Amino acid sequence: MRDVLGHAFALFQVCLPTCLPLAIVGVAASATPGAETAASGEAYGYLHSREWWGVCIASLLLTLICYGAMLRQQLALAAGERPQLLASLRGAARDVPFVLVLAVFWMLPFAPAIASTALRGFDAVALLLTAAALAALVYALPAWPALIAAGGSPLAALRGGIALVRGRWLEFAGVVAALLAAVLVFVLLASILISMVMNLAGQGLDPTAGGLALSRWLIAVVLAVPVVYAGAVSVVTWRAARIS
Numbered sequence: 001m002r003d004v005l006g007h008a009f010a011l012f013q014v015c016l017p018t019c020l021p022l023a024i025v026g027v028a029a030s031a032t033p034g035a036e037t038a039a040s041g042e043a044y045g046y047l048h049s050r051e052w053w054g055v056c057i058a059s060l061l062l063t064l065i066c067y068g069a070m071l072r073q074q075l076a077l078a079a080g081e082r083p084q085l086l087a088s089l090r091g092a093a094r095d096v097p098f099v100l101v102l103a104v105f106w107m108l109p110f111a112p113a114i115a116s117t118a119l120r121g122f123d124a125v126a127l128l129l130t131a132a133a134l135a136a137l138v139y140a141l142p143a144w145p146a147l148i149a150a151g152g153s154p155l156a157a158l159r160g161g162i163a164l165v166r167g168r169w170l171e172f173a174g175v176v177a178a179l180l181a182a183v184l185v186f187v188l189l190a191s192i193l194i195s196m197v198m199n200l201a202g203q204g205l206d207p208t209a210g211g212l213a214l215s216r217w218l219i220a221v222v223l224a225v226p227v228v229y230a231g232a233v234s235v236v237t238w239r240a241a242r243i244s
Contacts, residue, residue, distance in 0.1 A: 004175050004240055005182075008232040015077050016228060018085060019070045023224035023231075026066030028217065032059040064099050068092030070228065072148055074235045091148070098147055101154040106140050109133035138173050139165045142238035149238075164241040172237065179233050183226040190222040 033056040069085070069092040076083035113129035120126065139162045146164075147157035165172050 004233065004236050005178055007240070008229065008236040011074060011078055011232040011236055012229045015070075015074050015232065018083075019073050019228045019231070020221075020224055022066045022070040022073070023227040024217075024220050026063045026070070027223045027227060028220040029059045029062040029066065031216065031220065061096060064096050065089060065092045067227070067231070068095050068099060068144075068148070070231050071145060071235065074231050075145060075149055078235055078239060095148065098154045098157075099144065102140075102143055102147065102157065105154065105158055106137060106143075109136040135169075135173070138169060138176055141165070141172055141176060141234055142241060145235050145238040161238075164238070168241070172241075175233065175237055179230060183230065186226050187223070190225075194218065194222065 033052065069088040072088040072091055073083045073085070076088075110130070110133045113126050113133055116123075116126040116129055140158070141161065142164050143154075143157045143161040146160045147154060150157065150160065152160075
C-alpha cells in the first residue's frame with residue numbers, strides 16, 4: 001500500500017487525456033444547481049421551484065455518469081486494456097441506480113452527526129460523530145471500483161470493500177489522508193493562481209455573462225484535475241488490496 005500514490009500518479013498521467021474532459025463536465029454539472037440558485041436569487045435550502053429540482057436531478061445524473069465513465073476508463077487502463085469512451089459512458093449510465101444506492105449507504109454514517117447538529121448545533125458531540133463517520137467512510141473507498149469491476153449489487157460491492165479494508169484500516173486511512181492533503185495543496189495553489197489571473201485581468205470591472213461562464217469553466221478545469229487523481233487513487237488502492 002506504500003506505493004499506491006506513486007502508481008496512482010502513473011495511472012493519472014496515462015488516463016488524463018480521456019478522463020479530464022469527463023471530470024470537467026462532471027464538476028461543472030455538480031455546480032449547476034448552486035449556480036442556478038445564485039442566478040435566480042433563491043434562498044439556499046430545500047424550498048425551490050420544480051424547474052430547479054429538475055436541473056438538480058439532471059445534474060446529479062450527469063455527474064454520476066461522467067465520474068462512473070472516468071472510473072471505467074481508469075480500471076481498463078490499469079488492467080492494460082484500451083477502453084472505448086462510448087462503452088464506458090453506456091456502462092456508467094447503467095450503473096447509476098446502483099451508485100445511488102451506494103451513495104445512500106455512504107451518507108448513513110453521517111446521519112447521527114446531522115441529527116446532533118440539527119438539535120444541538122455543531123458542538124463537540126457533533127464533531128466526534130463526524131469523525132466517526134469519516135472513519136467508517138474509509139471502508140467505502142474501494143466500493144465504487146469494486147461495483148464496476150465485479151458487476152454485482154451495491155451490497156456486494158460494500159461487503160467486498162469492507163473485506164478488503166478489514167485488518168488494514170490504518171493503511172487505507174493513510175492513503176485517504178495523503179490524498180486529501182495533496183488535493184488541498186493543489187486547490188490552494190490553484191486558487192492563488194486563479195486570483196492572480198483575475199487581478200491581472202481587472203477584477204474591479206463588472207463581469208459579463210461570458211466572463212462569468214469562462215471563470216466557471218476555468219474553475220471546473222482546475223477542480224477536475226484532483227478528481228481524476230482521486231479516481232486513480234481509488235482504482236489503484238482497490239487493485240493493490242485485491243492482490244496483497
